[in-house]
Amino acid sequence: MDTDKAQDTLKQKTYDIEDATKRANDLLKHAKKVLILCSSPPDADSFGTGLAIGEWLQKSGKDEVQVASRYPIPDTFVDFPGIEEIKILAELTEEEFIETLSQYDLLIVEDTPIWSKVLGNEYDKILQYLRDGQKPVIHIDHHGNQEIHHSDFVISVSAELSSTAEVFYTYLLRKSETLHIDTKIADHLYLAIVGDTGYFAYENVSASTFAVASELLEAGADHDKWHDINIHKNAIDFIGWAIQKTRYDADLKLMYLVITPKEQEELEQIFGTDWLDYNHYYKAVVLRKVRGYDYGIFVYDQPDGTSKFSWRTRNYGETADLRDLLAGAEHIPQVGGHRGAGGGTCGLNGDGFIDILKNKLRQYFDNLT
Numbered sequence: 429m430d431t432d433k434a435q436d437t438l439k440q441k442t443y444d445i446e447d448a449t450k451r452a453n454d455l456l457k458h459a460k461k462v463l464i465l466c467s468s469p470p471d472a473d474s475f476g477t478g479l480a481i482g483e484w485l486q487k488s489g490k491d492e493v494q495v496a497s498r499y500p501i502p503d504t505f506v507d508f509p510g511i512e513e514i515k516i517l518a519e520l521t522e523e524e525f526i527e528t529l530s531q532y533d534l535l536i537v538e539d540t541p542i543w544s545k546v547l548g549n550e551y552d553k554i555l556q557y558l559r560d561g562q563k564p565v566i567h568i569d570h571h572g573n574q575e576i577h578h579s580d581f582v583i584s585v586s587a588e589l590s591s592t593a594e595v596f597y598t599y600l601l602r603k604s605e606t607l608h609i610d611t612k613i614a615d616h617l618y619l620a621i622v623g624d625t626g627y628f629a630y631e632n633v634s635a636s637t638f639a640v641a642s643e644l645l646e647a648g649a650d651h652d653k654w655h656d657i658n659i660h661k662n663a664i665d666f667i668g669w670a671i672q673k674t675r676y677d678a679d680l681k682l683m684y685l686v687i688t689p690k691e692q693e694e695l696e697q698i699f700g701t702d703w704l705d706y707n708h709y710y711k712a713v714v715l716r717k718v719r720g721y722d723y724g725i726f727v728y729d730q731p732d733g734t735s736k737f738s739w740r741t742r743n744y745g746e747t748a749d750l751r752d753l754l755a756g757a758e759h760i761p762q763v764g765g766h767r768g769a770g771g772g773t774c775g776l777n778g779d780g781f782i783d784i785l786k787n788k789l790r791q792y793f794d795n796l797t
């Protein structure tokens with residue numbers, strides 16, 4: 429592991445995205461059969477960018493290109509344009525997936541820094557297969573330089589831009605000599621950017637995001653169509669349910685929703701077993717919008733007594749970066765994402781996690797004064 433760590437540090441110090449892009453282009457040029465894995469949790473950026481990469485490679489004359497996911501696609505995505513092109517490989521065992529993978533000569537993973545989010549819940553053998561150099565891997569992402577980026581067998585095209593779509597467009601597609609962007613690719617990427625920026629509203633938007641969006645519109649992306657996305661009624665009903673359960677701690681500027689196993693049963697009765705698919709809008713329109721509450725937390729208990737959490741933090745002004753507060757803390761094995769939106773896992777249940785977070789925030793505020 430020490431060698432791995434040394435290599436990580438080396439890679440971090442010497443990382444050069446132009447060089448990574450060049451090496452990625454080399455691999456892309458020579459590959460004939462390419463498998464693209466979208467990440468979990470599913471979103472417009474993951475699917476839209478995956479489909480755009482697939483379309484681009486297909487048009488570049490590859491023999492075979494497949495966009496796929498190791499996780500099932502939730503019902504909320506049935507209307508997502510092109511979703512039927514994404515092959516679900518969720519049921520495959522690790523051995524079966526490796527068998528599938530062996531039929532391709534390049535693997536692309538995108539829109540996540542974490543292996544489990546692309547390779548599936550069980551992935552040790554798959555990762556070993558990749559680590560052994562059995563299959564070249566390109567990683568395209570915007571989540572900062574974490575696990576996948578640090579794997580020395582991976583060529584990682586990674587930059588902290590609004591979306592993976594923006595990274596892919598900026599570093600690979602815009603510079604591509606082989607193909608001019610067509611309407612379908614433009615549409616996929618535009619939708620991906622719209623999704624990850626909340627219609628150009630979030631703080632991850634920069635001048636370059638607008639420049640890319642502008643070029644995508646020029647290339648035929650349909651802004652009117654993508655602005656007309658409806659929200660599933662369940663997502664609205666979920667907000668109604670969740671608002672009543674949301675708790676507030678004014679001193680810590682913290683609002684939080686803990687979903688216990690008992691409440692999960694209740695949610696299952698209302699929304700079915702897919703209840704977790706409907707929280708997106710609550711996070712977007714409630715968690716980060718209440719004045720005086722800079723930190724919005726969504727946490728739900730796992731059957732084994734642990735919990736999963738995510739946050740939406742107000743970015744403007746003096747707010748703590750929850751990544752820094754929680755990284756390496758006791759009972760927090762995993763934390764990632766962005767300053768404004770991220771999440772992780774906790775070895776304790778949801779209430780236990782809230783206690784940890786409150787302590788961390790209290791320390792943070794005490795240090796400020």
Ligand SMILES: [Mn+2]
Nearest residue numbers: 473591592624
């Ligand atoms: Mn993304």
